[in-house]
Amino acid sequence: xxxxxxxxxxxxxxxxxxxxxxxxxxxxxxxxxxxxxxxxxxxxxxxxxxxxxxxxxxxxxxxxxxxxxxxxxxxxxxxxxxxxxxxxxxxxxxxxxxxxxxxxxxxxxxxxxxxxxxxxxxxxxxxxxxxxxxxxxxxxxxxxxxxxxxxxxxxxxxxxxxxxxxxxxxxxxxxxxxxxxxxxxxxxxxxxxxxxxxxxxxxxxxxxxxxxxxxxxxxxxxxxxxxxxxxxxxxxxxxxxxxxxxxxxxxxxxxxxxxxxxxxxxxxxxxxxxxxxxxxxxxxxxxxxxxxxxxxxxxxxxxxxxxxxxxxxxxxxxxxxxxxxxxxxxxxxxxxxxxxxxxxxxxxxxxxxxxxxxxxxxxxxxxxxxxxxxxxxxxxxxxxxxxxxxxxxxxxxxxxxxxxxxxxxxxxxxxxxxxxxxxxxxxxxxxxxxxxxxxxxxxxxxxxxxxxxxxxxxxxxxxxxxxxxxxxxxxxxxxxxxxxxxxxxxxxxxxxxxxxxxxxxxxxxxxxxxxxxxxxxxxxxxxxxxxxxxxxxxxxxxxxxxxxxxxxxx
Amino acid sequence: xxxxxxxxxxxxxxxxxxxxxxxxxxxxxxxxxxxxxxxxxxxxxxxxxxxxxxxxxxxxxxxxxxxxxxxxxxxxxxxxxxxxxxxxxxxxxxxxxxxxxxxxxx
Numbered sequence: 001x002x003x004x005x006x007x008x009x010x011x012x013x014x015x016x017x018x019x020x021x022x023x024x025x026x027x028x029x030x031x032x033x034x035x036x037x038x039x040x041x042x043x044x045x046x047x048x049x050x051x052x053x054x055x056x057x058x059x060x061x062x063x064x065x066x067x068x069x070x071x072x073x074x075x076x077x078x079x080x081x082x083x084x085x086x087x088x089x090x091x092x093x094x095x096x097x098x099x100x101x102x103x104x105x106x107x108x109x110x111x112x113x114x115x116x117x118x119x120x121x122x123x124x125x126x127x128x129x130x131x132x133x134x135x136x137x138x139x140x141x142x143x144x145x146x147x148x149x150x151x152x153x154x155x156x157x158x159x160x161x162x163x164x165x166x167x168x169x170x171x172x173x174x175x176x177x178x179x180x181x182x183x184x185x186x187x188x189x190x191x192x193x194x195x196x197x198x199x200x201x202x203x204x205x206x207x208x209x210x211x212x213x214x215x216x217x218x219x220x221x222x223x224x225x226x227x228x229x230x231x232x233x234x235x236x237x238x239x240x241x242x243x244x245x246x247x248x249x250x251x252x253x254x255x256x257x258x259x260x261x262x263x264x265x266x267x268x269x270x271x272x273x274x275x276x277x278x279x280x281x282x283x284x285x286x287x288x289x290x291x292x293x294x295x296x297x298x299x300x301x302x303x304x305x306x307x308x309x310x311x312x313x314x315x316x317x318x319x320x321x322x323x324x325x326x327x328x329x330x331x332x333x334x335x336x337x338x339x340x341x342x343x344x345x346x347x348x349x350x351x352x353x354x355x356x357x358x359x360x361x362x363x364x365x366x367x368x369x370x371x372x373x374x375x376x377x378x379x380x381x382x383x384x385x386x387x388x389x390x391x392x393x394x395x396x397x398x399x400x401x402x403x404x405x406x407x408x409x410x411x412x413x414x415x416x417x418x419x420x421x422x423x424x425x426x427x428x429x430x431x432x433x434x435x436x437x438x439x440x441x442x443x444x445x446x447x448x449x450x451x452x453x454x455x456x457x458x459x460x461x462x463x464x465x466x467x468x469x470x471x472x473x474x475x476x477x478x479x480x481x482x483x484x485x486x487x488x489x490x491x492x493x494x495x496x497x498x499x500x501x502x503x504x505x506x507x508x509x510x511x512x513x514x515x516x517x518x519x520x521x522x523x524x525x526x527x528x529x530x531x532x533x534x535x536x537x538x539x540x541x542x543x544x545x546x547x548x549x550x551x552x553x554x
Numbered sequence: 555x556x557x558x559x560x561x562x563x564x565x566x567x568x569x570x571x572x573x574x575x576x577x578x579x580x581x582x583x584x585x586x587x588x589x590x591x592x593x594x595x596x597x598x599x600x601x602x603x604x605x606x607x608x609x610x611x612x613x614x615x616x617x618x619x620x621x622x623x624x625x626x627x628x629x630x631x632x633x634x635x636x637x638x639x640x641x642x643x644x645x646x647x648x649x650x651x652x653x654x655x656x657x658x659x660x
Contacts, residue, residue, distance in 0.1 A: 540569070
């Protein structure tokens with residue numbers, strides 16, 4: 001049944017693409033780009049093949065959630081890079097450098113700086129203590145039911161925020177390439193993602209991410225090299241010309257509008273750094289490797305790829321100022337400085353077309369599409385595992401659920417999440433997607449990270465402290481975002497924001513930490529004393545990896 | 555059974571040594587990264603203009619770009635340093651601890 005369905009869906013996607021091409025033919029603005037269409041089809045066919053293969057290898061819950069724990073450090077490093085460098089990275093950050101210059105580069109350093117910290121303080125403990133989800137660690141010696149419920153709720157919140165960014169990127173991209181209706185594009189992405197995750201689980205998701213990371217790194221590098229060749233590979237020439245034509249002038253290389261007050265800058269730095277360490281789909285990747293050694297290597301490779309690619313993006317954005325920003329072909333109505341065709345996030349795509357023609361545009365578009373699918377699949381899997389492994393198997397069934405039932409629940413959860421993603425994508429069409437990711441990070445930093453790090457490092461953490469800390473971090477981060485300008489004014493249409501800053505981390509993180517501390521310290525129950533005592537064994541396991549979940553045979 | 559194993563490992567002086575050595579190393583590196591990164595964020599927050607200055611007279615490379623590029627490279631080098639030491643020295647120490655705990659059980 002599974003095989004038939006996969007095949008049927010693979011066939012189904014072809015007429016959709018053909019239809020898309022027709023739609024483009026009807027509007028004059030965008031010519032049918034057969035290169036892009038063919039590369040899209042090749043990618044979809046390839047990933048469907050992988051999913052078909054992965055489905056035959058996905059039998060147990062360990063296969064489904066963590067690919068049996070047999071991924072190598074290098075593979076996982078690529079997959080983490082593939083999971084982490086989203087459409088928001090490629091499209092949103094290139095666009096941010098294009099419009100704001102140096103601000104975009106600051107954002108990228110913030111996105112990167114969390115990685116060394118994850119390695120030094122978290123990677124080996126995550127691998128030694130966790131099995132399928134990061135709640136395995138937070139609930140290790142605490143009340144399973146309550147702590148897992150909390151962790152699952154905050155994971156799902158992060159997943160939803162992140163999904164919004166990905167879906168909006170997908171909609172804009174496919175709209176531009178095929179002239180497809182935005183909503184139809186969103187549905188296509190949502191459905192493809194459901195197929196990958198439900199049939200292929202973590203095996204398919206990992207390989208989609210690896211292929212996508214290789215495509216992204218090579219595609220981005222090619223665009224960057226072709227663009228830089230127009231400036232004789234000289235950063236000085238590029239900067240001279242860019243500052244001469246950009247409306248910010250010399251201010252292009254100054255921290256600017258996005259970080260105009262110190263509170264926003266610090267809050268952003270905190271949110272992006274510790275948010276990385278609290279993203280459920282990233283944390284989940286640490287359970288797919290054999291042991292702590294491979295977990296460390298994963299971070300080494302992943303952070304190398306991420307650091308390299310951010311610098312590529314920086315150059316792409318700067319080159320875009322001249323190559324895209326000075327070319328009337330890319331503006332609506334042909335007015336330079338007006339609205340970019342396809343919206344502000346399309347700088348990277350226009351740049352690819354300008355330096356490499358339709359062939360390169362097609363390739364980069366396929367890359368971006370693959371990117372979205374890979375990240376969305378990782379998110380869906382993380383969200384589904386929170387629902388099936390944490391809530392269904394451990395909270396509702398108290399660990400008594402059969403593997404088959406647990407996998408079935410996670411597949412149903414994936415499909416539900418797919419529809420949630422579709423709905424959210426439609427609701428948030430007009431938001432800047434890089435900004436949206438910042439919000440997801442803020443929630444991850446305030447809701448997931450404090451409880452996770454305290455559970456690993458502080459023996460005094462009790463169930464009561466973890467619950468109060470986790471929920472307060474989650475609620476405060478969400479409320480700060482809700483009352484900030486980006487949702488309260490821009491989405492809900494109110495006149496003035498109730499919370500003056502757009503980044504919640506600086507305020508929500510201390511709330512979570514302080515409340516977790518106070519409510520643990522004042523917890524004098526018998527249970528709390530046992531939980532504190534249980535830390536000793538957990539500590540030895542965290543340090544040595546003895547008793548950690550091992551890789552399954554294949 | 556497991557708990558007894560953990561108890562023996564904890565009692566092994568090598569365990570204390572592992573924890574102390576790795577802890578000191580990891581926290582030192584983490585401190586370097588945190589100090590540099592938040593030092594940089596403070597400059598962004600309170601003295602943004604200084605980042606826009608050229609590194610030298612007439613250069614198009616600004617202090618901010620140079621500092622960030624340095625951090626991208628330096629932080630990655632630190633991860634390599636940590637992985638190298640953890641995957642050799644700390645891991646073999648860990649293996650000894652586990653092996654000795656097994657031996658005691660017999």
